[in-house]
Amino acid sequence: MNAPTTKQFKDSDYKSDINPVWCPGCGDFHVLMSTTKALSSLGVPPENVAVISGIGCSSRIPAYTNCYGFHGVHGRSLALAAGLKVARPDLTVLAMSGDGDGFSIGGNHFLHACRRNIDMTYVVMDNRVYGMTKGQPSPTTEPDWDSALSPGGTGLSPFHPLVVALASGANFVAREFSGDIKGTAKTLVEAINHPGFSFVEILSPCVTFRPDEKEWKNTVHKAVVEPTDDPARAARRIMTDDGMNTGILYRGNRAPYRNKVTGKGSDPSVLEAMFEV
Amino acid sequence: MNTAKEALESISLAIIGSGGAGAMTAGGILLEAAGKSGWHGMMNRSVGPQIRGGEAAALLRFANHPVACMSETYDLLIAIDWKNANRFAAEMPLKSDGLIIADPSAGDVPVEVSGSGATIVEIPIKDLADSIPGGRENMIATGIAAGFIGLSVDHLMAVIAASLASKGEKAITASRACVELGMEYATKQKRTFTISHPRKLESGRWLITGNEAIGLGAIRGGVRFAAAYPITPATEVLEWLAPSLAEVGGALLQAEDELASINMAIGASYGGLPSITATSGPGLSLMLESLGLATAAEVPLVVVDVMRVGPSTGIATKSEQSDLNIAVYGMHGDAPHVVVAPLTVADCLYTAQWAVHLAEAMQVPVVVLSDQSLGQARVLMEKPANLAFFAKRKVWDDAGEQPYMRYAITADGVSPMALPGTAGGQYTADGLTHSPRGTPSTRSVDQESQMQKRHDKVANFEYGSHWGLIEGDGDTVILTWGSITGPAREAIRALAAEGINVKLVAMRLILPFPLDDLMASLEGAKRILVVEQNHTGQFFRHVKSHTDLPGEVRQFHRPGPHLIGAAEISRHIRDWVKS
Structure with missing residues (x-):
C-alpha cells in the first residue's frame, strides 16, 4: 500500500495554460473554474483524472484542464469514457460535453450510460443551442426559437435531460448554474464521490447566440428540497419544476457496473485447453 | 456383406435437417472424433435466417492432409428430414457415385438432390431413434456417418461422453445406443469408404473456428479489453472473448451500437490496454468516423471485420470479400492505417496476434479482414507454435523528454505515449489537427508535419516476410x-x-x-x-x-x-x- 498523499492541490494545478476558444462571457469559463475547484477539494492528483469530451464549444474543455484528456468525435464522449473507466478503474473519469453533443447525436449513448451505471460523472453544459456551428436549435432549445436553420422555430418539445436520466437509471441527478461556481463545485464533488453514473446538467449561457440566457442568473433558484433516493419522487419533482431550480435532485443507491479489468488473471495458455482434441 | 472400404484422400459429407434437428451437433461430434483419429478436417455450416425451424446443414470434410477449404462436391449426404432441403441442394452437389441416406418416412428424395444420380440408400432414421428410449435422430445420423467413413467407435464415444457429461448418464447411454445402431446399418451397406494413410499425431491437434482463433490470437498478442456489439457472422469472436478475457484479468464491455463499441475500445486503449472490437460490414460502416479518430489521435486499436455478403444488410450468414474498399479507402481525409487479412482458419490466430503487435508498435488502427467462410468454419489443425508478436507500446515516463510532447516528431514517426496516471504526461488526445504538444491547430505546418509523421510510421515499418x-x-x-x-x-x-x-x-x-x-x-x-x-x-x-x-x-x-x-x-x- 502506498502512503496516503499529503500533497494539497490548488485549483490552478488543474488548469492548463491554453487559452479557451470560448467567447468572452461564455458560461463554460465558469464550468472550467468549478471543475478545477471540485478536483482540488477532492485532492485527486491531476494525472489521475481523465476528462473526456465530444465535439462542440463545451467539448473543448479537456485541453483547458491539466488532466489527461480526450477530445473525441461528435457525440461519443460517454463511450470513450466507459471504455477507459472499465479498463482503468483507478482513474477518476469525467465526461463533459454539451446539449447537442450529449442529447442529439449522442442521445443513444446517454440512455445506455445511465442504464450501465459505470462509476463516472457526466457533465453537460446546456446552453440550448449549437454554438460552434453558429446558432442552430439543439434538443433543449425552446420550440419557438427562431434561427436560419429552423425559421420560426422547430415547433418541437424540448428534450428533458434530467427526466430521461432518471428514467434510464442514472444513479445521481443534479442541475446547476454555471455562474454559481461554488455551488456547482460542491455538487460536482458529490457527483464524483457518488458510486455509479452521476449526471450533472449545468445551465451555461451562450452569450453570443442566446443573449437572452444572460437573464438566467436572475431566474435560477436553489431547490428547496433535500435530495431523495426515491426515483418516483424525484421524477415528480423534476417534471413539475420550472427547469431553473438547482441542486442535487436524486441520489440513488443502485450498485455500479461490476465488470472491470483487474490485471490479475491466468496466463493466456490456460485458454488453449479447450481447443485440444 | 461388407467389403473392404475404399481409401480416399478426402471425404466430404453433409448432414441436413430442419433447424433444431441437431445436424450441427452431429457434425461437431464427428469432426472432433476425426481429430482423435489423427485425421484432418473442417466443418462449415449452412443456416437460413430463421432461428429455429428453418434449415440447417453441417458440411464436413475429412482428409489425410491439412484442409484449407470445403469441397465443391460431396460423397455422402445424410438427411434427417427433407424440410427446406431444396434450398441446400445447390450448395452441396453430390458426386454421381455419391450416396444419399434417406429415411423413407420423411418422404421422397427431392429432385434437386436425386438429380445428381447418386445412389439412394434407405435407412429408417426416425424409427431407429424411436426404438431407443431417449434416442435422437441426429445421433442415429452420427452413427451412420461414422459407419460409412470408418471412424473409430472408441473415439466417437469418448467425444459423446465428454459433450453430454452435463446431461447425465442416461443421455450418454441413449446416444451410445443410437450411434451403435446407426453404425450397424451403415457398415451393412455395399459401398463404404475411409481416409487413406491418416498422418500420425505429432504436436497434438486443435479443433477451432476462425472466430475463436481471432480471439485467441488477440489475447496472445496482449489484448485485455474488448467492446462488443453483436452482428453475424462476427458475434462468436466476442462471445469467445467475454469469458476468456475475464479469465486473463481483462474485460469485455457490451455496447449499445457500433458507434459506441469502437469508441469504448479507443477509450480503453488510450488508458493503456491493447484493445479490440469485432464486427461485420454494416458495423464497420458505422465505425469509420471513429477509425479516423484513432488514426489522427494515434490510438492503437484492432478492428476485426468478419466480412459477409453486402452491400447493406446483404446476406448476413454468407461469405464475401467485398469490404476491402471500405477498409482501405473508407475514411475521410488522408488517414494512414493498416489493413491485414488472415489467409486460412489457422492463420486467423497468427494474423490477429500480428495485428495487435502492429497496432501497438505503430499506435495505429489495424483492420483485420476475415470473412464468414473462415470465421464460422471449424477446423482440425496442428497445435500452433507460439508466436513472437507481443503488444509493445512506446510509452513515455517521467524519465522521458520534458516538457512532454505527445505528438513529437520522431525518426520513426512513433511518439512516446503517456498513459493516464503518469505525472507530467498529461495531454489531450485529439482528432483535431494538432501541434506536437497536442494543442488544436489550424497552421499548415502542423497539418503537414503531423500528416507526414503518421504516414511515415506506417510506410516505413518493417513488416518482414x-x-x-x-x-x-x-x-x-x-x-x-x-x-x-x-x-x-x-x-x-x-x-x-x-x-x-x-x-x-x-x-x-x-x-x-x-x-x-x-x-x-x-x-x-x-x-x-x-x-x-x-x-x-x-x-x-x-x-x-x-x-x-x-x-x-x-x-x-x-x-x-x-x-x-x-x-x-x-x-x-x-x-x-x-x-
Missing part, C-alpha cells in the same frame, strides 16, 4: 488475398498432380501496400490469375492502383454467397495453360 505467403514456383501464378488462399492452395495441389506447376502468392498485408515484396514474388511471372470473392474486383483494382503486373494478367472474381472453389480456380488455370 509476414506481408504474404509464397508457395511453390513456376511462371504461372495465382495472386489472391484472405480466405481464397484455401481454395487456391487446393487448386494448385490438384494441378500439380496433373503436372502443371503453379505458384501461390497470397497477400496478408493489404495496406500499406507491400509493393517491393509483391513485385519480387512475381518476378518472371508469365501468367497471373488474380482471384477474389467480390463483384467488382476490389483487390485487383487495389493492386493496379500501385503497380502494373508482369506478364499476362487475368481476373477471376464473383460475389458470394456461393464460395469460389478449388475446382473452378484450377479450371481457369488449366484452360489458360493449355490454350
Whole structure:
C-alpha cells in the first residue's frame, strides 16, 4: 500500500495554460473554474483524472484542464469514457460535453450510460443551442426559437435531460448554474464521490447566440428540497419544476457496473485447453 | 456383406435437417472424433435466417492432409428430414457415385438432390431413434456417418461422453445406443469408404473456428479489453472473448451500437490496454468516423471485420470479400492505417496476434479482414507454435523528454505515449489537427508535419516476410488475398498432380501496400490469375492502383454467397495453360 498523499492541490494545478476558444462571457469559463475547484477539494492528483469530451464549444474543455484528456468525435464522449473507466478503474473519469453533443447525436449513448451505471460523472453544459456551428436549435432549445436553420422555430418539445436520466437509471441527478461556481463545485464533488453514473446538467449561457440566457442568473433558484433516493419522487419533482431550480435532485443507491479489468488473471495458455482434441 | 472400404484422400459429407434437428451437433461430434483419429478436417455450416425451424446443414470434410477449404462436391449426404432441403441442394452437389441416406418416412428424395444420380440408400432414421428410449435422430445420423467413413467407435464415444457429461448418464447411454445402431446399418451397406494413410499425431491437434482463433490470437498478442456489439457472422469472436478475457484479468464491455463499441475500445486503449472490437460490414460502416479518430489521435486499436455478403444488410450468414474498399479507402481525409487479412482458419490466430503487435508498435488502427467462410468454419489443425508478436507500446515516463510532447516528431514517426496516471504526461488526445504538444491547430505546418509523421510510421515499418505467403514456383501464378488462399492452395495441389506447376502468392498485408515484396514474388511471372470473392474486383483494382503486373494478367472474381472453389480456380488455370 502506498502512503496516503499529503500533497494539497490548488485549483490552478488543474488548469492548463491554453487559452479557451470560448467567447468572452461564455458560461463554460465558469464550468472550467468549478471543475478545477471540485478536483482540488477532492485532492485527486491531476494525472489521475481523465476528462473526456465530444465535439462542440463545451467539448473543448479537456485541453483547458491539466488532466489527461480526450477530445473525441461528435457525440461519443460517454463511450470513450466507459471504455477507459472499465479498463482503468483507478482513474477518476469525467465526461463533459454539451446539449447537442450529449442529447442529439449522442442521445443513444446517454440512455445506455445511465442504464450501465459505470462509476463516472457526466457533465453537460446546456446552453440550448449549437454554438460552434453558429446558432442552430439543439434538443433543449425552446420550440419557438427562431434561427436560419429552423425559421420560426422547430415547433418541437424540448428534450428533458434530467427526466430521461432518471428514467434510464442514472444513479445521481443534479442541475446547476454555471455562474454559481461554488455551488456547482460542491455538487460536482458529490457527483464524483457518488458510486455509479452521476449526471450533472449545468445551465451555461451562450452569450453570443442566446443573449437572452444572460437573464438566467436572475431566474435560477436553489431547490428547496433535500435530495431523495426515491426515483418516483424525484421524477415528480423534476417534471413539475420550472427547469431553473438547482441542486442535487436524486441520489440513488443502485450498485455500479461490476465488470472491470483487474490485471490479475491466468496466463493466456490456460485458454488453449479447450481447443485440444 | 461388407467389403473392404475404399481409401480416399478426402471425404466430404453433409448432414441436413430442419433447424433444431441437431445436424450441427452431429457434425461437431464427428469432426472432433476425426481429430482423435489423427485425421484432418473442417466443418462449415449452412443456416437460413430463421432461428429455429428453418434449415440447417453441417458440411464436413475429412482428409489425410491439412484442409484449407470445403469441397465443391460431396460423397455422402445424410438427411434427417427433407424440410427446406431444396434450398441446400445447390450448395452441396453430390458426386454421381455419391450416396444419399434417406429415411423413407420423411418422404421422397427431392429432385434437386436425386438429380445428381447418386445412389439412394434407405435407412429408417426416425424409427431407429424411436426404438431407443431417449434416442435422437441426429445421433442415429452420427452413427451412420461414422459407419460409412470408418471412424473409430472408441473415439466417437469418448467425444459423446465428454459433450453430454452435463446431461447425465442416461443421455450418454441413449446416444451410445443410437450411434451403435446407426453404425450397424451403415457398415451393412455395399459401398463404404475411409481416409487413406491418416498422418500420425505429432504436436497434438486443435479443433477451432476462425472466430475463436481471432480471439485467441488477440489475447496472445496482449489484448485485455474488448467492446462488443453483436452482428453475424462476427458475434462468436466476442462471445469467445467475454469469458476468456475475464479469465486473463481483462474485460469485455457490451455496447449499445457500433458507434459506441469502437469508441469504448479507443477509450480503453488510450488508458493503456491493447484493445479490440469485432464486427461485420454494416458495423464497420458505422465505425469509420471513429477509425479516423484513432488514426489522427494515434490510438492503437484492432478492428476485426468478419466480412459477409453486402452491400447493406446483404446476406448476413454468407461469405464475401467485398469490404476491402471500405477498409482501405473508407475514411475521410488522408488517414494512414493498416489493413491485414488472415489467409486460412489457422492463420486467423497468427494474423490477429500480428495485428495487435502492429497496432501497438505503430499506435495505429489495424483492420483485420476475415470473412464468414473462415470465421464460422471449424477446423482440425496442428497445435500452433507460439508466436513472437507481443503488444509493445512506446510509452513515455517521467524519465522521458520534458516538457512532454505527445505528438513529437520522431525518426520513426512513433511518439512516446503517456498513459493516464503518469505525472507530467498529461495531454489531450485529439482528432483535431494538432501541434506536437497536442494543442488544436489550424497552421499548415502542423497539418503537414503531423500528416507526414503518421504516414511515415506506417510506410516505413518493417513488416518482414509476414506481408504474404509464397508457395511453390513456376511462371504461372495465382495472386489472391484472405480466405481464397484455401481454395487456391487446393487448386494448385490438384494441378500439380496433373503436372502443371503453379505458384501461390497470397497477400496478408493489404495496406500499406507491400509493393517491393509483391513485385519480387512475381518476378518472371508469365501468367497471373488474380482471384477474389467480390463483384467488382476490389483487390485487383487495389493492386493496379500501385503497380502494373508482369506478364499476362487475368481476373477471376464473383460475389458470394456461393464460395469460389478449388475446382473452378484450377479450371481457369488449366484452360489458360493449355490454350
